Amino acid sequence: MSQYYDIGDQTLWNPSNGASRLFMSQVSVYQAELGLPSGIGLMRADECQIDPLVFKAFVDALLAWHRGTSHAVMAALSEGFVATVLVLAERAGIEVKWQPTSFPGVGGLKDVQVPTARSSSEAAWAAALQQKSRDLSRFMAV
DSSP: OBOEEEETTEEEEOOBHHHHHHHHHHHHHHHHHHTSOOSBOOOBTTEEEBOHHHHHHHHHHHHHHHHHOOOHHHHHHHHHHHHHHHHHHHHTTOOOOOSOOOOTTTSSOSSOOSSOOOOOOHHHHHHHHHHHHHHHHTTSOO
């Protein structure tokens, strides 16, 4: 059994039910964390539609949040989800904002880790995440 993540008639991903269930649970977590809708609709009859405009805003905010965290555990926990979302965005033809943008939750010291996690350059961070997304894409059936 599998489920379909579509934009219109285009299937972006066709994961197993278990992978889909875990992904949708994480979608809920990050919608709450960001305070934004994801654009990923409800799963109905093993299909869900993605609203590309809402999804783009979510992806851009997720990238800003992920880049802004200096907490190593939070970064590690979110990295796989971020990479998965980037695969979907790429398949949808959505151009994401790799440059730093301000996001309300990023600027403050909401979650601080001592010692602070090392920060990498913007280019190194983007390159590593893009590579992880490309690697993951091979395992995400369409």
